[in-house]
Amino acid sequence: MNDDPGRLPFLGKQPPSAFELRRIVLAPGFSADYDESEWRDAIVVVEQGEFEAEGLDGGRRRFGRGDVLWLADLPLRVLRNPGRAAAVLVAVSRRHRDPDAGLPGAPPPRLAGEHQGLR
Template identity: 45%
Template structure:
């Protein structure tokens, strides 16, 4: 995203009525997907790379600056395929 400003929730105060969570995955770490953990959340890849693996085995990758929401999706897991930490933030209604 050359020259474009990226959305980031790091270092910002959470507005009233919302909840901001940060999740860090170390290189190679994967997190089983639980839809309740991401319900109603706007997710930002703050640092690193995110790989989402579907139950079929197919996967998709997202780089720093990607903005996602998981409504209606049920992937198998979220994974850090990179060699540095993956930092995700999730903003949702409280």
């Protein structure tokens, strides 16, 4: 059972071996061009802070703690943290496999920000 209603139950735990969990920290003022391949096959949860997604049309949408997102295949230009505190995103995706070797392959490309594996 989840004792803290503000915390999602899978955060802070290791996912099953078929899944990969990435923690992305966007420092205050950090901005990066959107790269769809970094978010492919991932469900993203805002664990802390807020971040902003800017569309190709210039429109912006802000997301905050507890929001659950799918950031793949979207008409986005930039992801940024306009706030004064770090934004922490947790992305859960299936592990990618090398079809030739049958072994886990290299993970998908990473955002230029800071990434930390959860323990």
